[in-house]
Amino acid sequence: MDIDPFVLARIQFAANISFHILFPAISIGLAWFLLFFRIRFTQTGDKAWEYAYFFWVKVFALTFAMGVVSGITMSFQFGTNWPGFMEKAGNVAGPLLGYEVLSAFFLEASFLGIMLYGKNRVSNNIHLISTFLVAFGTTLSAFWILSLNSWMQTPTGYFIEDGRVMVDSWLAVIFNPSFPYRFTHMLLASVLTCAFLIAGVSAWRALKKVDGPATWKVMRTGVMVAAIAAPLQILVGDMHGLNTLEHQPAKVAAMEAIWETERGAPFTLVAMPDEEARSNRFAVEVPYAASLVLTHHMDGEVQGLNDFEGDHPPVAMVFWSFRVMLLVGVLMLCVSWWAAWRLRKGNRADRLVLRALSLMTFSGWVAVLAGWYVTEIGRQPWIVSGVLRVQDVVAGHSAATVVSTLFGYVLLYVLLLISYVAAVRRLATKPAESLAMGPVVFTEDSHSRQQAQKGGA
Amino acid sequence: MEFWLPVIYMATMGLALLIYVILDGYDLGVGMLLPWAEEDEKDTMIASIGPFWDANETWIVLGVGILLIAFPMAHGIVLTHLYIPVTLMLIGLTLRGVAFDLRVKAGDHRKGLWNRAFFAGSSLASLSQGWMLGAYVTGLQSNLTSYLFAGLIALTLPALYFVLGAAWLLMKTEADLQQKAIKWARVAILPMGVGLLLISIATPLVSQTIADKWFTWPNLLMMSPIPIFTAACFGIMLWLLKNPARVEQGQGWILYAATVAVCLLVSLGLGYSLYPDIIIGQMTIWEASASVKSLLFTLFGVALTLPAIIVYTIVIYRIFHGKAADLSYD
Numbered sequence: 001m002d003i004d005p006f007v008l009a010r011i012q013f014a015a016n017i018s019f020h021i022l023f024p025a026i027s028i029g030l031a032w033f034l035l036f037f038r039i040r041f042t043q044t045g046d047k048a049w050e051y052a053y054f055f056w057v058k059v060f061a062l063t064f065a066m067g068v069v070s071g072i073t074m075s076f077q078f079g080t081n082w083p084g085f086m087e088k089a090g091n092v093a094g095p096l097l098g099y100e101v102l103s104a105f106f107l108e109a110s111f112l113g114i115m116l117y118g119k120n121r122v123s124n125n126i127h128l129i130s131t132f133l134v135a136f137g138t139t140l141s142a143f144w145i146l147s148l149n150s151w152m153q154t155p156t157g158y159f160i161e162d163g164r165v166m167v168d169s170w171l172a173v174i175f176n177p178s179f180p181y182r183f184t185h186m187l188l189a190s191v192l193t194c195a196f197l198i199a200g201v202s203a204w205r206a207l208k209k210v211d212g213p214a215t216w217k218v219m220r221t222g223v224m225v226a227a228i229a230a231p232l233q234i235l236v237g238d239m240h241g242l243n244t245l246e247h248q249p250a251k252v253a254a255m256e257a258i259w260e261t262e263r264g265a266p267f268t269l270v271a272m273p274d275e276e277a278r279s280n281r282f283a284v285e286v287p288y289a290a291s292l293v294l295t296h297h298m299d300g301e302v303q304g305l306n307d308f309e310g311d312h313p314p315v316a317m318v319f320w321s322f323r324v325m326l327l328v329g330v331l332m333l334c335v336s337w338w339a340a341w342r343l344r345k346g347n348r349a350d351r352l353v354l355r356a357l358s359l360m361t362f363s364g365w366v367a368v369l370a371g372w373y374v375t376e377i378g379r380q381p382w383i384v385s386g387v388l389r390v391q392d393v394v395a396g397h398s399a400a401t402v403v404s405t406l407f408g409y410v411l412l413y414v415l416l417l418i419s420y421v422a423a424v425r426r427l428a429t430k431p432a433e434s435l436a437m438g439p440v441v442f443t444e445d446s447h448s449r450q451q452a453q454k455g456g457a
Numbered sequence: 458m459e460f461w462l463p464v465i466y467m468a469t470m471g472l473a474l475l476i477y478v479i480l481d482g483y484d485l486g487v488g489m490l491l492p493w494a495e496e497d498e499k500d501t502m503i504a505s506i507g508p509f510w511d512a513n514e515t516w517i518v519l520g521v522g523i524l525l526i527a528f529p530m531a532h533g534i535v536l537t538h539l540y541i542p543v544t545l546m547l548i549g550l551t552l553r554g555v556a557f558d559l560r561v562k563a564g565d566h567r568k569g570l571w572n573r574a575f576f577a578g579s580s581l582a583s584l585s586q587g588w589m590l591g592a593y594v595t596g597l598q599s600n601l602t603s604y605l606f607a608g609l610i611a612l613t614l615p616a617l618y619f620v621l622g623a624a625w626l627l628m629k630t631e632a633d634l635q636q637k638a639i640k641w642a643r644v645a646i647l648p649m650g651v652g653l654l655l656i657s658i659a660t661p662l663v664s665q666t667i668a669d670k671w672f673t674w675p676n677l678l679m680m681s682p683i684p685i686f687t688a689a690c691f692g693i694m695l696w697l698l699k700n701p702a703r704v705e706q707g708q709g710w711i712l713y714a715a716t717v718a719v720c721l722l723v724s725l726g727l728g729y730s731l732y733p734d735i736i737i738g739q740m741t742i743w744e745a746s747a748s749v750k751s752l753l754f755t756l757f758g759v760a761l762t763l764p765a766i767i768v769y770t771i772v773i774y775r776i777f778h779g780k781a782a783d784l785s786y787d
Contacts, residue, residue: 062558068511069554073547075518079525080540083533090529091751098526098755101519102762109515110766113508113773121776167750395537405544412548416555423562 006394008402009081012409016073017376018369019413023067025368028142028187029194030060031108031135033221034115038131042124051214056198059424061116066420068109073409075101082383084393089165089384092158092173093148100144108137139187146186150179152384153375154247165387177247181240182375188233189371192332193364195226199339200361201428203354208429223343223357226336234329238293244378245294248385250308251378254318256290257283261304265290270323273315278305313380321373328367335360362421462752463742466527467735468728469759470520475724477516479621479717484510486622488553488579489615490641491572498634499572503557505629505781510557512770514550526755531735531745538597539589546585553578580615587614594727595663596737606656606663613652619645620694620716627709629781635704642712643698650691653723657684660730666738667730683726690715690722 034056041049075097078086086093114122114130122130157172158165167173199222205211206219245252257273257280258265267289271280291300305312335356342353383390484506491499525532536543553575560571591607592598623642627635661668670676693715697703703711731737735745746752 058562062555062562065511065554065558068514069547069551072514072518072550075521075525076536076543076547079521079532079536080543083537086525086529086532090525090532091748094522094526094529094747095751095755095758098522099758101515101522102758102766105518106512106515106762106766109511110769110773112511114776117508118776164748166748167754170754395533395540397537397540401540405541408544408548412551416551419555419559419563423559426564427562 003399003403005397005399005402006391008399008406009394009397010390012402012406013077013081014376015406015410015413016070016077018372019417020067020070020074021368021372022365022417023063023070024138024142025190025193025364026063026197027060027067028138028190029192030056030063030197031131031138032191033194033198033225034060035128035131035135036221037218038128042128048212048214048217051212052218055214055427056218057116058427059201061112062420062423064108064112066416071105081395082390082393083395085383085388088163088388088393089152091165091167092151092155095170096144096148096151096174100141104137104141104144108134108141111137142186142190143183146183147174147176147179150182151176153182153379154178155384155387158387160387165384178240178243181236181243184236185233185240185371188229188236189364189368191229192226192233193368195222195229195336196332196357196360196364197362198222199226200358200363201424203357204361204428207351207354207358210429219357220343223336223339226332227340230329230333230336234333237329242294244375248378249303250305250312251318251375252294253303253305253308254313254315254378255322255374256294256302257315257319258290258302258304260306261301263291263301264288264299265294265302267293268319271319273319275315311381313378318374318378321370321377325367325370325374328363328370331360332363332367458749458753459743462749462756463527463746464733465756466523466746466752467732467742469763470523470527471724471728473516473523474520475720477513477520478617478724479720480509480513480516482618482720483621483625483713484513485553485579485583485615486618486620487625488575488622489583489619490622490626490638491576491579493641494634494637498637501630501634501781502626503560503575505626507557508773508777510554512773514554527747527752528735528742528745529747531740534736534740535593535597539592542585542588542592546582546589549578549581549583549585551578553582583615583618584611587611590614594660594731594737596666596739602663606659609652609655609659613649613656616645616649616652617716617720620649621713624709624713624716627704627712631780635709636701639698639701639704642694646691646694646698653687653719664730664737666734670730680726680729683722687719687722690718 034053037049037053037056040046041053078093078097111130111133114127115134118130119127151173154177155165155173156176157167157169159168160166199219202211202215202219202222205215241252241255256265257268257271259278259280264287266285266287268280269284269286271283273280288298291302292298294300294302305315339353339357342350379385381389381391383393487502487506491502494502521532521536524535556571556575556578560568560575563571588607588611591610592603594610595603595606620642623638623645626638627642630638661671671680694712697708697711697715733741733743735742
């Protein structure tokens, strides 16, 4: 077989990590939404909030299980695929991963049991605290993982001794320059992914007429949260981008497909970046826009890929992933504001808004994956920026070995992804007795909805 | 410090993996017993492990995590050598973890399919773990004797999980299912015992390092309580299984406790045989260890969180104490 095992190892790791991130992207946000539903129920005594909790906790359990099992896979693949990474950077990576397992993973996995099955065995307060601990655990888990990932992007607080990374200052390692931005960006991404998931599924239920007061409360919550988080995310994304420009200029040059350093660089809307010719084909550009966004000056200088020849990431993949993320982000902003306007107090959304929301159900996944491709492919050819190259840490498996296991993993992941979406769809379509309580009458001609029975009455 | 830190970490890693075998062992065992139960019994069996399995699996992440944190030089060698069994184990664990949820969420017509997936995933994970343990104990060699040895452990570990699973069901179920569990335990206990005996005979034969350690005076005397106590545990297990009335009176936990004692004894023997190597005959724990500064930083976290984890794990087991109820989110 003449496929490079190194490329295969990367594809395999990318497949695993792409599959994995889908589930934390939902569970981090969903845990906090569930806590919100529980608190609202405790405060108001409105049964609808309790039904909302019961419905979404089922999705949470499934999502969490998918995240746990694919996360276990990750913890082993560091060693099976990239043994050199742990040998050379283990002094940093080990403790950060260790703290994640000890402080977060155990917490969430343990209290999940009470959260799911303990309602009749513990008091309301203990159940609330358990729900909080699960939500806190998922976020703390993201804290450690993103700290390590950010350190790999912008390493600080270390020195090299005998070819191994040694730690100088743990504070500088954990709170490395890109960490606060990446952490905030990811948390908001999870909140948005989740907001669109719950709003989308609720809209789907409304369209299928299996909705109840809980459905509308959940939809409203999702839409309102999305309407606030979407513009915030664009702001944080911009700050994250400026931080990347400062520390990883090669990544930004690839994101914008800027081949030559220039002043007053245009923003390329679409193009086919050509690595051979080192230029863009079929480019549609907005003059001065890249300089304006990146330096906040019309004629600011933007470093081009020519400064990093032989040491920069593959341009086309980073360029296009970035544009996909931006596009989904803008769509999220538009749809959430439109839906928020339609759903503002007292109003009922029309069919068109419901359709748009249900189409956007899994939009967060697209944006999250695209965003991670930008940042991870954008780090190439380094595994730790400027310190350690990916090709120097790969395991020496034969191509045949990696191909066969890759085939196994991909087959399993496709099967599981289909099963996951099918299960969510089935849950969403099933007229659960609890959610069907207080049927909502839909009148096509007036494009408005009337509630036959007030929620919680 | 340079001497003690790696020793502390090796002990902690051993503890994490021992807890993993004891805890995830029973839920993997329950998964492998599934095909022999009636449809409604399957639900009860799954319900009995519902609140626990997520947290149980976390212990293997801690185990491999400590290998990665404390012994980065060995982590890569061990995991690259075990690439195929690790992959199979991960596929097995993934399949069963997802099947656990999907068997009730994917619709009634698919329930049988996901039940089979749960069984297949549990079996694949158990067999692979056994193989990994066997390959590890023989020092990651690639020759026929070590493959045979790994194969032997690959069959013994699932037998142990069968017994743990059946023992768990003795505590968590009643009536017919409990009687079935007694039957299952009776069937599984023999292969487990024979397997452990064969492993004990084979270990010094395949590893000269271990043989040298075992058969010198006074080591032989110091080691002798291990086989004696293990035999005693087997005596207790067989006695309990001959008296089903005692299980009905709520003494089923004795089987679980005795199996745990066997695990503890085996791991003591294993730890003694391996120490001070992290890869037997190739690399000591000191050669493999991370820098003192990194080890100290993590040790702080271990000392702070591990006792807390153990406490809240016990609390959660107490909350869900008693016979398994129907599994629902209400």
